[in-house]
Amino acid sequence: MNREINIREDVYWVGVNDQETSIFESLWPLPNGVSYNSYLIVDEKVALIDTVKITYHDSFIDKIKKILGNKKVDYLIVNHMEPDHSGSIKALKKEYPEIQIIGNNKTAAFLEGFYGLTDDIKIIKDAEVLKLGKHELKFHLTPMVHWPETMMTFEKSEGILFAGDAFGGFGALQGGIFDDELDIKYYEDEIRRYYTNIVAKYSPMVQKAFEKLADTDIKVIASTHGPVWRSNPDYIIDAYDRLSSYQVEEGVVVVYGSMYGNTKKIAENIARCLAENGIRQIRLYDAARTHLSYLLSDIWRFEGLIIGSCTYNTELFPPVAGLTSALLNRRVKNHKLGIFGTYSWSSAAKDSLLEFAEKAKLDLIEPVFEAKYAPAQDDLKQASQLAQNMAQALKG
Ligand code: FEO
Numbered sequence: 001m002n003r004e005i006n007i008r009e010d011v012y013w014v015g016v017n018d019q020e021t022s023i024f025e026s027l028w029p030l031p032n033g034v035s036y037n038s039y040l041i042v043d044e045k046v047a048l049i050d051t052v053k054i055t056y057h058d059s060f061i062d063k064i065k066k067i068l069g070n071k072k073v074d075y076l077i078v079n080h081m082e083p084d085h086s087g088s089i090k091a092l093k094k095e096y097p098e099i100q101i102i103g104n105n106k107t108a109a110f111l112e113g114f115y116g117l118t119d120d121i122k123i124i125k126d127a128e129v130l131k132l133g134k135h136e137l138k139f140h141l142t143p144m145v146h147w148p149e150t151m152m153t154f155e156k157s158e159g160i161l162f163a164g165d166a167f168g169g170f171g172a173l174q175g176g177i178f179d180d181e182l183d184i185k186y187y188e189d190e191i192r193r194y195y196t197n198i199v200a201k202y203s204p205m206v207q208k209a210f211e212k213l214a215d216t217d218i219k220v221i222a223s224t225h226g227p228v229w230r231s232n233p234d235y236i237i238d239a240y241d242r243l244s245s246y247q248v249e250e251g252v253v254v255v256y257g258s259m260y261g262n263t264k265k266i267a268e269n270i271a272r273c274l275a276e277n278g279i280r281q282i283r284l285y286d287a288a289r290t291h292l293s294y295l296l297s298d299i300w301r302f303e304g305l306i307i308g309s310c311t312y313n314t315e316l317f318p319p320v321a322g323l324t325s326a327l328l329n330r331r332v333k334n335h336k337l338g339i340f341g342t343y344s345w346s347s348a349a350k351d352s353l354l355e356f357a358e359k360a361k362l363d364l365i366e367p368v369f370e371a372k373y374a375p376a377q378d379d380l381k382q383a384s385q386l387a388q389n390m391a392q393a394l395k396g
Helices: 054-068 089-095 107-115 184-212 233-244 262-276 292-301 318-329 349-360 377-395
Strands: 006-008 011-013 016-018 034-036 039-042 046-049 075-077 100-103 121-123 129-131 136-141 151-155 160-162 220-222 249-257 282-286 302-312 336-343 369-372
Touching (some): 006 220, 016 054, 220 233, 249 262, 282 292, 349 369
Parallel strands (some): 160 220
16 A cells, blocks of 8 residues: 555655664664655645655655656755755655755755765755745744754645654654544654654754744644644644743652662652652653663653762763763753762762752752662651652742
């Protein structure tokens, strides 16, 4: 079965679904796969918007040819050069040698650097318009959502925003392509995980893109990943607005790094005490066993964060160090932070976490404490106090 999939008349989804790649960017787990969305507009001139990962170029070009027959693709609009979207450009050029590639003044260097392509590139400026016939495309430069060359393309007659990575999510499309064909709840967590893993560092740039598009009458959101939002684009616009403006919910993520269970014991005590103090959304994670991808996603969601770590080779336990580094990289905001450390002969975890707290500029909840060897009664008392203070601060 290989049916044509229309977004609107003469506008087609020609993306592919990747259920084979296990880690996106060789970093982020894909238990539910991912889609690479590409779109075809058939008019007096034919325009393709973005391509797909190179692995899928055969089925991608088959889809295009099935729609176009002997007609040619006149334009390839490159909204984004990350190879999950630009990977099939060379294969496409082989099939359609006359194709005119359209990008902005940052795109050309990527095309040459990745693929050795130096000709046939039409450079557009911000707000420039390209007429295909009855369809008109307006280009909006949106740098750093997610790379410097990223832009969005707005189709005026149908109000379709081809948004690049913005408004995207993990999760392959499993039959349903459009928001009105899907169980949106299924995609909710995967959208947040995608955002926090891939886009979150550039949240201020996402907000800038919102400002830029404020007067644009968007009726359909067509991202490079995940569902196409044709019935309720506000759902994904609101979700991205919340995520990129650091809005949080009441709840606490407790993450610990523990070699032999002593740090874990303190973390469990804290989680229990949070529950006794009325916190209903608690996520307790072992940093060595839950992938950073999921930790980031839940931390971005909930206002409270408590990190505990043992000392390992006179430093933070490596999975916890990876987490604090990733949080600093993404400039996490609007959180209340609790920290504690443990050690046996050389204290380091607590001070390293204090250093993280200072750099992250988060609201530090007292007490900050450390336990030597196994936690003593007094350490568990401090743990309870930290949980009580955190619950009070969140409900405050
Ligand atoms: Fe889906 Fe930044 O590429």
